[in-house]
Amino acid sequence: MDIDLIGQLMAEIARPLIIIILVVFLTPWLVKKRKQKGHNPVQNVAQFRSEVDRVMKRINNVLDEPLLIDRDSTASADDIVDSWQKVDAQLKQIAFDYCQVKPDLKPYPIDYVLFELEMKKKVGNTTIGFYQDLTKLKDMAVKLPAQEIPSLTAVRYCRLAEHVSKMLGQGPLPSLF
16 A cells, blocks of 8 residues: 555545544533523523622621612613713722722723722722622623613612712721721
8 A cells, every 4th residue: 555545545534533523522612602601681681680689688788777779760771881880980099099000900900909909908898899799790781682671670780889889988897806
């Protein structure tokens, strides 16, 4: 047998074999990625609602008096973004005041800024946690169809943002130790 013939045979066998191997190994990964993206808006809205409820319960566990929601209030996805922008702007102003970090946070990542503010005892770790929760919730909300977000859930988010803003203004909570 000729060496060129053997090489050609190997190449002919290798191509389909590589394709089969790629399909076998990539299919589960692609299925997982597709599930993570969550193409079901109803399920995503329900998840958003339950996450807002979870954060609301967490903040109510920290407060002396629970946050109350007026059931007649209305809010929208735009109100969620506006509320988050106010809290974010306030945090960036605190970062500028105490750490001389520019409002665009360049070149500092937000996690570094939050760490610095906590170390300088300008913002408490509880407040930082709620800020991060608000950020994640806002990111979830902007991916949802705006008209699908229940008004009461948007009101709850805005109320959370309002209280986190108040917490940012108060500085860290007194230590229990």
